[in-house]
Amino acid sequence: ASIDAGTSSVRVILFNKNAEIAFSEQKELKLEAPRSGWVEQSAQEIYDKITQCMQTLLDKNKLSASQIKSVGITNQRETTILWDAVTSEPVHNAIVWQDTRTSDIVHALTQKLGSKDALREKCGLPLSPYFSATKIKWLYDNVDKVASLSAKKQLKFGTVDCWLLWKLLGNASTSQQHFIDVSNASRTMLMNLQTLDWDASLCDTFDIPTHILPEIKPSSFAFGSITNGPFKGVPITGCLGDQQAATLGQLCIHPGDAKNTYGTGAFLVCNTGHTLVHSQHGLLTTVLWQLDSAQPAVYGLEGSVAVAGQAVQFLRDNLGMIASATECSQLAAQCDDLKDEDMNVHDRVYFVTAFSGLYSPYWRNDARGLLYGLTMHTQKKMVCRAALEATCFRTCEILEAMKQDTSTLPDMKFVSLKVDGGMTQSDVLLQIQADLLQIPVIRPMMVETTALGAAIAAGLKCGFWESLQHVQHCMGAKRMEFEPTITATKAKRLQIGWKDAIQRSFRNNGRDSIVVIKDVESERGALNGNLLLAMCVMVLTLTMCWNRNSRNDK
Numbered sequence: 001a002s003i004d005a006g007t008s009s010v011r012v013i014l015f016n017k018n019a020e021i022a023f024s025e026q027k028e029l030k031l032e033a034p035r036s037g038w039v040e041q042s043a044q045e046i047y048d049k050i051t052q053c054m055q056t057l058l059d060k061n062k063l064s065a066s067q068i069k070s071v072g073i074t075n076q077r078e079t080t081i082l083w084d085a086v087t088s089e090p091v092h093n094a095i096v097w098q099d100t101r102t103s104d105i106v107h108a109l110t111q112k113l114g115s116k117d118a119l120r121e122k123c124g125l126p127l128s129p130y131f132s133a134t135k136i137k138w139l140y141d142n143v144d145k146v147a148s149l150s151a152k153k154q155l156k157f158g159t160v161d162c163w164l165l166w167k168l169l170g171n172a173s174t175s176q177q178h179f180i181d182v183s184n185a186s187r188t189m190l191m192n193l194q195t196l197d198w199d200a201s202l203c204d205t206f207d208i209p210t211h212i213l214p215e216i217k218p219s220s221f222a223f224g225s226i227t228n229g230p231f232k233g234v235p236i237t238g239c240l241g242d243q244q245a246a247t248l249g250q251l252c253i254h255p256g257d258a259k260n261t262y263g264t265g266a267f268l269v270c271n272t273g274h275t276l277v278h279s280q281h282g283l284l285t286t287v288l289w290q291l292d293s294a295q296p297a298v299y300g301l302e303g304s305v306a307v308a309g310q311a312v313q314f315l316r317d318n319l320g321m322i323a324s325a326t327e328c329s330q331l332a333a334q335c336d337d338l339k340d341e342d343m344n345v346h347d348r349v350y351f352v353t354a355f356s357g358l359y360s361p362y363w364r365n366d367a368r369g370l371l372y373g374l375t376m377h378t379q380k381k382m383v384c385r386a387a388l389e390a391t392c393f394r395t396c397e398i399l400e401a402m403k404q405d406t407s408t409l410p411d412m413k414f415v416s417l418k419v420d421g422g423m424t425q426s427d428v429l430l431q432i433q434a435d436l437l438q439i440p441v442i443r444p445m446m447v448e449t450t451a452l453g454a455a456i457a458a459g460l461k462c463g464f465w466e467s468l469q470h471v472q473h474c475m476g477a478k479r480m481e482f483e484p485t486i487t488a489t490k491a492k493r494l495q496i497g498w499k500d501a502i503q504r505s506f507r508n509n510g511r512d513s514i515v516v517i518k519d520v521e522s523e524r525g526a527l528n529g530n531l532l533l534a535m536c537v538m539v540l541t542l543t544m545c546w547n548r549n550s551r552n553d554k
Contacts, residue, residue: 001068001234002451002458005046005075005160006242007031007096007264012053013451014068017464019475021448025057032093037100037356040093043081046160047167054230065231072238072458074245074450075160077187080135082212084149085156088167092143094160095135098265098306100356102134103365109134109205116363120278122202124186124193124285126363130304132159133189133206140207150209157212159184161239168236169224177224180214181239182297186287191216193276193285196297219244219289220461238458243267243302244288245453246420250444251475253468256412258402260433261450262423265359266308266391268398272299275409281401282361291460301405303360303398307353308391309423314355315387321380329426332385345497349373351386352505361401366508372501388426392433393498399437416440416481420449427482434482436491445478 004011008031013024027049032040058064078097083090095101106127110116116127125131136157140146149155158166162180169177185191185198190208192199196216203210217223223236240248243261247269250259255273260266271288276299278285288300307314312328315321322328337348354367371383399414406412416439423429424443434441446452459465465474484491 001071002454003073004451007076010049012057015455023057023061025053027053039096039099043090043094051229058230065234068234069464070235070237070458070462072454073161074240074242074454077241078132079160080132081158081163082139083156085154091145100129102129102138105134122192122199123189125189131189136208137206153211155212162214168226178214179217179223181219182216182287182290183219183241183244185216218293220291220457237461238454240454240457242450243269246450248456249449249453250418251472259418262308262421264310266305268303269300270402279405281404283401301402305394306359307355311353311387328384329428331381332388333428335381335385345493349382349386350501351390352501353390354505360398367505370505388429392436396436416442418442420447430482434484435486438484438488438491441482443480
């Protein structure tokens with residue numbers, strides 16, 4: 001079984017030996033935005049909705065917990081929770097990965113350390129509000145009870161997986177198990193990627209005491225048995241961050257294998273094997289998984305897009321432009337100009353979905369959303385297509401950065417891209433992606449690869465599957481491929497228009513000077529226009545006077 005604790009919903013899914021979904025149950029989660037740039041949700045609601053899913057799944061399908069071999073957990077990463085170790089009560093809402101409230105903390109640390117990449121050598125990540133460390137620091141600085149609980153060593157930190165393990169493996173009256181898996185730990189900015197342990201110097205950088213941190217374990221590990229709720233007695237033997245889980249679920253198990261998950265955001269991950277690659281092109285170095293404590297970790301490079309499917313939701317909920325994601329795809333299919341011979345890349349609509357900045361490879365907090373290229377000819381279908389293309393363009397940028405970072409490694413061919421996530425139901429989106437990337441895009445028949453990855457990690461530990469090769473054999477090769485239908489030259493031309501739109505979304509660091517120049521030009525234009533208008537008025541006045549004098553002469 002898999003517990004999939006996502007950002008907008010939670011799911012409990014049971015898989016059979018062929019890695020097919022046997023039963024599933026899902027419930028939506030509420031997201032709160034108390035201020036601009038803030039994104040929170042209730043940690044207790046996440047746990048409660050999961051236990052509700054468990055109960056409903058068992059009741060609806062007349063199952064018992066004893067029929068479940070083991071459970072794997074996968075979760076939204078970086079989302080930060082602090083709680084009281086005695087009462088198991090959160091001290092604050094969970095601060096979600098999308099939250100940008102710590103931008104000032106990031107700026108101050110960047111100034112102090114001299115570069116946003118100052119910590120990359122140890123943790124593989126740039127300084128950013130995205131990761132857990134700055135969120136923990138903000139909670140210490142802004143929530144009164146945090147410091148007092150910490151002083152009594154009664155405070156615990158965890159990402160969502162860690163919180164769920166705490167709640168499922170014990171209760172306030174028993175000794176709790178405080179664990180985190182290595183893939184989630186690698187997203188906190190506090191773990192050393194080489195030692196796979198908390199790094200004292202990294203913790204000191206953010207003023208975070210190590211006693212609040214969980215014990216780091218492999219992704220396949222006997223964490224313990226569930227002690228309460230509908231799945232009581234079932235062992236938990238797997239845990240992975242959602243994107244690492246999707247990578248495993250897609251069986252991207254060889255160096256050069258790559259997958260992209262198109263959900264609320266988009267996350268492109270490539271496997272670099274046991275080689276730890278420090279990105280020079282704006283990507284994140286991360287642990288993909290460690291399937292046994294005796295085995296070395298498998299590493300990867302990741303590029304993150306904050307807004308993917310959320311752009312379609314924006315058109316639906318904020319602008320009222322569409323009624324559903326299906327309608328968005330249908331409208332987008334009506335304005336396919338990629339095959340037009342006379343296509344002008346500067347005469348198209350581009351949608352830069354930088355609602356809260358841009359992640360990989362730019363890491364620009366100052367970027368803002370931009371709908372560029374509107375004319376009197378623009379129609380709704382063009383905006384819908386631009387929303388889909390935005391995620392595809394951003395994916396192209398990330399894959400290009402991956403090629404540059406891994407250019408010296410053997411076997412890093414990037415011959416295809418495996419895809420999953422809710423947006424991949426759109427054939428239009430995947431055809432756009434194949435055209436722009438100029439490689440086949442492969443969608444599995446079973447797209448719940450994130451949940452499957454957690455099930456694989458758990459199943460390998462408990463003996464449900466013997467090996468990754470056994471999983472591969474059981475799954476077979478059921479998939480659908482999208483091949484490029486435009487030339488490489490045209491794909492490159494389209495990138496030019498996109499890059500122009502991206503540059504226009506930046507508010508600082510060089511763009512100001514462009515704005516000033518444009519303002520000067522506009523002022524000159526306005527001045528010249530005013531002079532011309534004044535001259536016209538003078539000519540008209542003189543003409544009227546001449547006509548009047550001529551009539552008087554007659």
